[in-house]
Amino acid sequence: MKKFETFSGIAAPMPLVNIDTDMIIPKRFLKSIQRTGFGVSLFDEMRYNRDGTEIPDFVLNKAQYREAQILIAGDNFGCGSSREHAPWALDDFGIKVIVSTSFADIFFNNSFKNGMLPIALPQEQVDILMADAEKGANARMTVDLEAQEITTSDGEVIKFEVDAFKKHCLLNGLDDIGLTMEKETSIDAYEAKAGAERPWV
Amino acid sequence: MSPKTLYDKIWDAHVAHEADDGTCLLYIDRHLVHEVTSPQAFEGLRMAGRKVRAPEKTIAVPDHNVPTTAGREDPAQMTEESRIQVEALDKNAKEFGVHYYPVSDVRQGIVHIVGPENGWTLPGMTVVCGDSHTATHGAFGALAHGIGTSEVEHVLATQTLIQKKSKNMKVEITGKLKPGVTAKDITLAVIGETGTGGGTGYVIEYCGEAIRDLSMEGRMTVCNMAIEGGARAGLIAPDETTFDYCKGRPHAPKAGAWEQALEYWKTLYTDEGAHFDKVVTLKGEDIQPVVTWGTSPEDVLPITGVVPAPEDFEGGKVEAARRSIEYMGLTPGQKLTDIEIDTVFIGSCTNGRIEDMRAAAEVLKGKKIKEGMRAMIVPGSGLVRAQAEEEGLADIFREAGFEWRLAGCSMCLAMNPDQLSENERCASTSNRNFEGRQGYKGRTHLVSPAMAAAAALTGKLTDIRELM
Numbered sequence: 001m002k003k004f005e006t007f008s009g010i011a012a013p014m015p016l017v018n019i020d021t022d023m024i025i026p027k028r029f030l031k032s033i034q035r036t037g038f039g040v041s042l043f044d045e046m047r048y049n050r051d052g053t054e055i056p057d058f059v060l061n062k063a064q065y066r067e068a069q070i071l072i073a074g075d076n077f078g079c080g081s082s083r084e085h086a087p088w089a090l091d092d093f094g095i096k097v098i099v100s101t102s103f104a105d106i107f108f109n110n111s112f113k114n115g116m117l118p119i120a121l122p123q124e125q126v127d128i129l130m131a132d133a134e135k136g137a138n139a140r141m142t143v144d145l146e147a148q149e150i151t152t153s154d155g156e157v158i159k160f161e162v163d164a165f166k167k168h169c170l171l172n173g174l175d176d177i178g179l180t181m182e183k184e185t186s187i188d189a190y191e192a193k194a195g196a197e198r199p200w201v
Numbered sequence: 202m203s204p205k206t207l208y209d210k211i212w213d214a215h216v217a218h219e220a221d222d223g224t225c226l227l228y229i230d231r232h233l234v235h236e237v238t239s240p241q242a243f244e245g246l247r248m249a250g251r252k253v254r255a256p257e258k259t260i261a262v263p264d265h266n267v268p269t270t271a272g273r274e275d276p277a278q279m280t281e282e283s284r285i286q287v288e289a290l291d292k293n294a295k296e297f298g299v300h301y302y303p304v305s306d307v308r309q310g311i312v313h314i315v316g317p318e319n320g321w322t323l324p325g326m327t328v329v330c331g332d333s334h335t336a337t338h339g340a341f342g343a344l345a346h347g348i349g350t351s352e353v354e355h356v357l358a359t360q361t362l363i364q365k366k367s368k369n370m371k372v373e374i375t376g377k378l379k380p381g382v383t384a385k386d387i388t389l390a391v392i393g394e395t396g397t398g399g400g401t402g403y404v405i406e407y408c409g410e411a412i413r414d415l416s417m418e419g420r421m422t423v424c425n426m427a428i429e430g431g432a433r434a435g436l437i438a439p440d441e442t443t444f445d446y447c448k449g450r451p452h453a454p455k456a457g458a459w460e461q462a463l464e465y466w467k468t469l470y471t472d473e474g475a476h477f478d479k480v481v482t483l484k485g486e487d488i489q490p491v492v493t494w495g496t497s498p499e500d501v502l503p504i505t506g507v508v509p510a511p512e513d514f515e516g517g518k519v520e521a522a523r524r525s526i527e528y529m530g531l532t533p534g535q536k537l538t539d540i541e542i543d544t545v546f547i548g549s550c551t552n553g554r555i556e557d558m559r560a561a562a563e564v565l566k567g568k569k570i571k572e573g574m575r576a577m578i579v580p581g582s583g584l585v586r587a588q589a590e591e592e593g594l595a596d597i598f599r600e601a602g603f604e605w606r607l608a609g610c611s612m613c614l615a616m617n618p619d620q621l622s623e624n625e626r627c628a629s630t631s632n633r634n635f636e637g638r639q640g641y642k643g644r645t646h647l648v649s650p651a652m653a654a655a656a657a658l659t660g661k662l663t664d665i666r667e668l669m
Contacts, residue, residue, distance in 0.1 A: 016524070017517035018397055018497050022635040027616045031266070031282035033240035033289055035350075045637050074517045076398035079431065080635060081614075082333040083238065084349035102398055105367075105433050106333060106347050113351035163365070165224045176351070177249070180359045183218050183226060187254075187361055190217035190228050200454035200462045201230050201258075201326060 002115045003173035007096065008142040009069030011133035012059050019073055020080035021107060025089040038085055039092030060093070064137035072126065072133045073100040077118075078107025087111045097143050099150070101126050112166045113176065117145060119160045128156065145171060204472035206369045207438050208404045211344040211469070215327050217361055226361040230326040231343075233312045234261040234299065234353065236290040237616070238331030242354035243293040252297070254360040259299035260321055263287045264311045265616050267304055269579050269606035274305060283617065297357075310582025310608035313337040313550035317421065318584055320450025324439035324466040329356055334550045334632065336427040340420035341447070342439035342469045344404070347428060367433045368478040370403035374411035376485040381666040383490075383560070384419035385552060385630065385649035387411065388426040390488045393501030395481055400432030403479060406471060407437050411485035417446040418556040425551045426632050429498040438470040490665050492537055493634045493647040495525035500634070504652070504664045508535045528636055529644050530624065537662050540646070544627040545576040545657040546639070547650050548606075549613035552630035553581025555588050557650040562594040564654035564668060570602040571660035577604040577619065579611040603657070615639045628656035 029041040047058045054061045060068060071090070077100040078086060087110045090098070098111070099119045111118045121129070132139050132152040139153035145167060150158045169176065180187075194201065205213070218226040232255075239261070246253070253259055266283040267273060276284050287304065294301035302309045308319060313334055316322045328338040328345035331353040338345035352362055372391055392399075405427050407420075415423065420437050427435025437443075444463060447453045454462045489503035500522075502509070510533035511523040526533065531540065547553075547561050558580065570576050578598050580586035586608055589595050598605050612619040613631035621627055621643025630653050631638075634645040646662060655663040 015517060017521045020635045022638050026637055027614050030237050031286060033286060035241050045641065079397050080633060082331055082347035082349055084351060102401055104431060105401060106349060110349035113349060164222050176363055177355050177358050180226060180361060186218040187359060198465060200458045
């Protein structure tokens with residue numbers, strides 16, 4: 001997995017609440033057996049007309065947000081299906097950080113597995129970032145995971161919380177499976193014990 | 202020892218490793234796999250030269266993409282991409298040696314119906330699948346939840362998941378349900394109460410007399426939609442209803458092992474005085490047959506209600522409601538029973554079991570669906586289909602004018618050819634009414650199987666109590 005490094009980027013505002021994974025990547029794009037190439041289909045039904053032309057009002061079609069790397073979103077982002085194609089599509093588009101007041105559990109976990117950082121903040125702070133994002137392309141925010149800080153284009157610093165283990169994995173680009181396999185003796189021991197206690201499993 | 206919730210007990214019994222910061226490796230007893238969220242995971246194993254750690258605990262079945270029309274063994278019925286996914290699962294199941302129910306097997310069906318039906322899902326287990334509706338298996342008092350593809354690969358390789366414990370939430374449904382009110386109405390009513398984010402960060406335990414009174418199939422319907430309330434999982438403590446359901450299933454314990462298992466399963470309940478971080482209580486008698494009006498499962502109203510106005514809501518929901526009402530082509534103040542329907546879909550992991558078929562048949566018996574109505578019933582598995590045929594239900598459906606299909610996910614997520622066209626409006630027994638869920642610009646109203654059958658007869662959303 002790629003390492004998460006401090007960056008400054010454009011933030012796109014998407015204040016809609018309950019943005020679900022069907023909106024992020026509609027099911028007709030789930031038929032791929034690859035992990036890449038989903039960026040062009042990100043938010044497909046909100047972003048394109050049926051004939052493939054762009055819907056100009058959609059935020060990521062606007063000139064100032066086409067290179068966005070940060071998404072400031074409404075509450076309960078990523079609800080719905082477990083499809084990891086949702087973070088794959090965001091990542092493939094170039095989004096590295098999503099800020100909301102809350103995230104659906106599976107989407108939240110899936111994002112970290114792909115080197116992305118979902119940040120949950122209280123409403124007042126999301127409001128500040130949303131207002132900053134609405135300023136457009138000149139309003140670049142800086143995300144520093146090491147310091148757990150987002151700095152707005154005006155220099156306002158907002159601190160955020162992140163799970164220490166997930167932070168460690170992101171900063172170092174660590175592969176979960178490799179880490180878990182280092183604990184194989186614990187898994188072996190558990191299997192032996194559970195197998196004796198609950199042999200029917 | 203301090204009192205524990207059911208979730209605490211199952212969690213504690215599955216921690217294989219705990220780090221100082223509370224990050225755990227949770228051991229997984231059953232891993233269910235389908236064709237859409239697994240190909241990248243198997244490919245990851247192959248590239249790293251890894252094996253499936255516990256193929257005997259891994260069960261694969263194609264369901265999302267498969268056509269549900271007769272003659273579906275013919276690859277021409279599938280799009281090229283769908284065919285590639287199903288063939289990839291065929292190949293991966295064989296290569297990695299996991300249990301497999303191919304399309305040609307009578308036991309094939311929706312993964313969350315196949316698991317319980319064959320006795321793979323048992324009380325006290327941990328069950329995961331790359332599908333959010335894995336919550337279904339919580340009906341057995343199993344800790345069951347959806348995972349992403351990276352986690353599918355992680356479970357395949359290590360039989361564990363990296364997890365932190367969720368909080369405990371209790372949803373109690375007291376008393377008895379009124380006639381015409383079903384498990385589907387319970388689960389939708391709860392989401393209407395808590396919102397789609399109300400369960401985020403929690404594992405829900407459903408309890409109370411109305412839950413106890415449900416059959417296993419009803420309990421599966423309730424737990425299935427725990428995810429729509431944002432919860433990681435939904436649980437119901439196992440009892441005699443659970444044990445009776447499990448007994449004799451192909452992969453349930455036999456003879457001596459059964460007694461041993463039963464003794465353990467009987468310890469799986471929430472201790473008196475255990476702590477819940479959040480409690481929601483609904484009175485069973487207050488729950489009415491419900492329907493969704495919008496594009497979020499929290500947009501729930503009793504069928505006697507009217508379409509709300511955006512101004513009825515607060516905060517970000519005002520704009521979301523405005524968008525939903527426009528998308529759904531509705532008018533605030535319009536009676537829900539005046540909404541005309543052109544398609545009915547009965548099926549899915551929420552409502553594709555034999556009792557759902559029976560509930561629909563009871564409404565449809567000896568009647569014809571409204572002229573011009575497109576109506577389909579898609580059984581959740583080949584075994585459900587066989588049972589429905591044996592009971593004569595399939596004849597009732599066909600005579601009423603329904604298409605009687607083969608098993609699969611079908612129009613619940615419309616990855617196969619079963620889709621809504623633009624602006625088509627569907628009364629559906631599935632679990633999600635998101636924009637585009639059942640087809641581009643398709644409009645979905647979530648209902649129980651009896652309400653879906655009633656809508657097929659009248660051509661409108663219908664209060665089932667008026668047909669009883």
